[in-house]
Amino acid sequence: MNLSNGKGSTSSSVKTGDTISDQFPAGLRVLVVDDDPTCLMILERMLRACLYEVTKCKRAEVALSLLRENKNGFDIVLSDVHMPDMDGFKLLELIGLEMDLPVIMMSADDGKSVVMKGVTHGACDYLIKPVRIEALKNIWQHVIRKRKNGAKDVEQSGSVEEGDRLQKGSEDGDYSSSVNEGKSSKKRRDEEDEGEERDDSSTLKKPRVVWSVELHQQFMAAVNQLGIEKAVPKRILELMNVPGLTRENVASHLQKYRLYLRRLSGVSHQQSSLNNSFMSSQEASFGATSISGIDLQAFSAASQLQSQSLAKLQAAGLGRSTAKPGVPMPLSDQKNLFSFESPRLRFGEGQMQHLSNNKPMNLLHGIPTNMEPKQLVNLHQSSQSLGNLNMRLNAPAAQNNPLLMQMAQSQPRGQMLSENAGSHLSRFPSSLVQPTVTNGISNGVLGNGIVGNRNITSAYNSVPQNSSLLSFPMSQSNEMSVNSFPLRSSPGITSMPTKGMFHEDGTSDIKGAGGFVPNYDMFNEFNHQKSNDWDLTNTGMTYDASQHANPLQGEGMHQGNLQNVGQPLNNLLVDNSLRVKDERIPDQSTQINNMMSEQYGQEDLISAFLKQQEGIGPVEDEFDFDGYSLDNIST
Amino acid sequence: MDTNHSRRQLAAMKQSLFDQGLLDEQFIQLEELQDDANPNFVEEIVTLHYRDSSRLISSIEQALKERNLDFNKLDTLMHQFKGSSSSIGAKKVKAECNLFREYCRAGNAEGCMRSFQQLKKEHAALRKKLEAYFQVSRV
Numbered sequence: 001m002n003l004s005n006g007k008g009s010t011s012s013s014v015k016t017g018d019t020i021s022d023q024f025p026a027g028l029r030v031l032v033v034d035d036d037p038t039c040l041m042i043l044e045r046m047l048r049a050c051l052y053e054v055t056k057c058k059r060a061e062v063a064l065s066l067l068r069e070n071k072n073g074f075d076i077v078l079s080d081v082h083m084p085d086m087d088g089f090k091l092l093e094l095i096g097l098e099m100d101l102p103v104i105m106m107s108a109d110d111g112k113s114v115v116m117k118g119v120t121h122g123a124c125d126y127l128i129k130p131v132r133i134e135a136l137k138n139i140w141q142h143v144i145r146k147r148k149n150g151a152k153d154v155e156q157s158g159s160v161e162e163g164d165r166l167q168k169g170s171e172d173g174d175y176s177s178s179v180n181e182g183k184s185s186k187k188r189r190d191e192e193d194e195g196e197e198r199d200d201s202s203t204l205k206k207p208r209v210v211w212s213v214e215l216h217q218q219f220m221a222a223v224n225q226l227g228i229e230k231a232v233p234k235r236i237l238e239l240m241n242v243p244g245l246t247r248e249n250v251a252s253h254l255q256k257y258r259l260y261l262r263r264l265s266g267v268s269h270q271q272s273s274l275n276n277s278f279m280s281s282q283e284a285s286f287g288a289t290s291i292s293g294i295d296l297q298a299f300s301a302a303s304q305l306q307s308q309s310l311a312k313l314q315a316a317g318l319g320r321s322t323a324k325p326g327v328p329m330p331l332s333d334q335k336n337l338f339s340f341e342s343p344r345l346r347f348g349e350g351q352m353q354h355l356s357n358n359k360p361m362n363l364l365h366g367i368p369t370n371m372e373p374k375q376l377v378n379l380h381q382s383s384q385s386l387g388n389l390n391m392r393l394n395a396p397a398a399q400n401n402p403l404l405m406q407m408a409q410s411q412p413r414g415q416m417l418s419e420n421a422g423s424h425l426s427r428f429p430s431s432l433v434q435p436t437v438t439n440g441i442s443n444g445v446l447g448n449g450i451v452g453n454r455n456i457t458s459a460y461n462s463v464p465q466n467s468s469l470l471s472f473p474m475s476q477s478n479e480m481s482v483n484s485f486p487l488r489s490s491p492g493i494t495s496m497p498t499k500g501m502f503h504e505d506g507t508s509d510i511k512g513a514g515g516f517v518p519n520y521d522m523f524n525e526f527n528h529q530k531s532n533d534w535d536l537t538n539t540g541m542t543y544d545a546s547q548h549a550n551p552l553q554g555e556g557m558h559q560g561n562l563q564n565v566g567q568p569l570n571n572l573l574v575d576n577s578l579r580v581k582d583e584r585i586p587d588q589s590t591q592i593n594n595m596m597s598e599q600y601g602q603e604d605l606i607s608a609f610l611k612q613q614e615g616i617g618p619v620e621d622e623f624d625f626d627g628y629s630l631d632n633i634s635t
Numbered sequence: 636m637d638t639n640h641s642r643r644q645l646a647a648m649k650q651s652l653f654d655q656g657l658l659d660e661q662f663i664q665l666e667e668l669q670d671d672a673n674p675n676f677v678e679e680i681v682t683l684h685y686r687d688s689s690r691l692i693s694s695i696e697q698a699l700k701e702r703n704l705d706f707n708k709l710d711t712l713m714h715q716f717k718g719s720s721s722s723i724g725a726k727k728v729k730a731e732c733n734l735f736r737e738y739c740r741a742g743n744a745e746g747c748m749r750s751f752q753q754l755k756k757e758h759a760a761l762r763k764k765l766e767a768y769f770q771v772s773r774v
Binding site: 036037038039041042045046049082107108109129130132133 | 683687
């Protein structure tokens with residue numbers, strides 16, 4: 001038996017390569033993992049009898065490394081549930097997160113709870129041992145189904161090119177042409193010649209990209225591979241190798257992702273340290289509730305929320321409402337939903353740094369998206385780092401203002417800000433930051449505001465302390481739905497599997513709910529202000545548009561406001577979400593203005609903001625935000 | 636001819652194993668996987684199984700010697716053993732595994748011991764019969 005070698009053995013039969021051959025399902029590349037040598041051998045024999053190309057391995061780690069080394073080398077994975085070195089469900093999660101392959105679980109155990117676990121962890125199927133060959137003859141359906149679903153998601157964006165692409169060399173070949181025609185997963189194309197497809201896409205109008213779970217997972221895998229620090233849109237795009245996906249799409253998604261990460265880290269911090277920062281109840285409730293509510297909705301809208309994540313988010317959100325966000329939430333708290341706080345604070349200062357330095361946090365806490373457990377796991381890691389980042393950021397932040405300090409503390413927010421802020425914020429005028437620090441919300445606000453503003457982001461970097469406050473009002477303040485993707489949070493941050501979250505509707509409306517500091521990417525790309533599903537509406541920026549005529553001023557977001565603002569804001573955001581799509585913020589001030597108006601579409605709001613601006617002074621010059629001055633950020 | 640005789644004998648042996656409830660449908664599945672490219676597939680599998688299961692039996696035995704039985708561990712080990720046995724179609728052995736696990740869940744140490752003894756007997760008996768079976772098949 002050739003089971004014993006570390007890598008497993010491959011029995012070659014029909015080579016499918018990247019395209020589905022005409023003999024499909026023959027040649028289907030199966031990886032089978034089972035610690036029982038007898039079962040493994042039988043399965044291999046059976047699979048070969050089905051004319052599949054089989055690779056077997058005894059250990060989960062070996063399987064993972066095989067999969068990682070050969071990204072497109074397998075079509076489907078069969079795994080035993082009970083294995084000594086790694087739980088089968090954990091492997092299932094990891095595979096889903098990193099490679100997004102269909103996974104079938106097997107076990108002699110047919111208890112309902114185990115089978116249910118398979119379902120919740122994302123298994124495509126569950127086979128009871130001893131497995132019969134008849135059951136194996138049909139496993140190819142899961143491959144097709146996954147591809148089809150993946151394509152469908154992308155399709156929904158209404159891409160013209162999709163249709164074109166689908167026509168050619170549909171993976172299904174003659175096989176399911178009628179069904180999948182038009183649906184051939186655009187994503188799955190990465191197995192096919194994407195080069196040409198990519199070229200085609202460039203000539204076509206770019207459709208809105210819908211970040212399906214699979215697409216997001218690919219994104220995450222790419223980000224992980226590159227490392228969060230090096231994960232630049234261009235490279236991510238290359239790694240993802242998805243035809244038709246543009247760098248802008250990736251960029252905005254990345255931005256969101258970073259926000260998300262920030263938020264997660266912030267959230268986790270929040271829980272523990274609620275008391276410290278000024279992120280006070282406002283934030284807490286604001287972030288928490290808003291986030292949870294909004295995010296959950298957003299995410300759920302985007303993807304099916306995993307019950308766990310959803311629960312977490314809710315818990316986080318709710319829990320936090322009372323707590324003071326300011327306190328940096330310990331990473332462990334990842335349960336907190338994306339702490340809105342983080343977005344707010346994060347901008348600036350220390351947080352940013354933290355973010356970059358910290359190891360990945362489990363940002364997943366709050367991310368309700370349909371992240372499967374595996375995703376959650378990854379996110380978790382990411383958030384971890386984020387959390388760390390936040391922590392650090394918070395520290396420096398504290399220097400300037402008490403508020404700031406708070407903000408800093410509530411890391412999670414800060415992280416978001418900081419992260420991205422790192423580069424972007426540096427430009428943010430410190431003065432800006434200072435005045436607003438008062439707002440607890442600043443975290444969230446900052447994040448948002450900054451979104452549009454490149455300067456702001458940079459400012460944040462430089463002004464770590466206040467940065468969090470960087471009332472991002474500048475830009476989208478809440479819009480930046482910090483949903484989540486941790487802005488560049490520490491490199492360690494693993495990609496956030498939540499695909500749902502980053503739902504890009506093509507408009508980067510960063511529904512900043514709160515304070516997610518828009519990722520720096522946002523600043524760069526600005527178009528990321530998509531109206532993410534994350535809709536953190538409440539986050540940070542309680543821009544209670546209506547009320548804001550002055551609230552922005554000083555405290556910007558009162559807690560009460562926050563809550564309220566969040567909601568209305570959300571609405572605003574949702575409706576108006578900055579459609580930054582691909583807009584870079586060439587001129588920040590303009591952009592911000594534009595954004596602001598877009599977002600709120602309310603002159604009142606804008607003027608209110610403008611009032612705030614006064615205090616900001618330099619900021620105004622630079623950013624010209626109409627919106628939320630830092631003052632407002634306070635939460 | 637000897638071959639025919641062997642074949643008939645083989646068939647009779649197999650039938651007997653089925654009639655006694657020692658083997659089930661899974662064994663037939665394995666036989667169907669045997670072909671010219673894999674002429675001794677069933678025997679290879681059975682050999683592999685007995686090698687692996689001996690290891691598991693030792694582990695279970697060790698575990699049963701402990702003063703305070705760790706029923707969870709025993710259940711886990713037995714689960715593995717059951718999976719392996721069922722993959723070759725060892726019907727009676729599998730039934731005995733289930734019984735053992737029942738006792739484990741009930742925390743019945745004595746039941747476990749008794750069941751295990753019985754299980755070992757069944758396991759050994761089937762092994763012998765299958766060895767004889769394969770011997771005839773090679774003729």
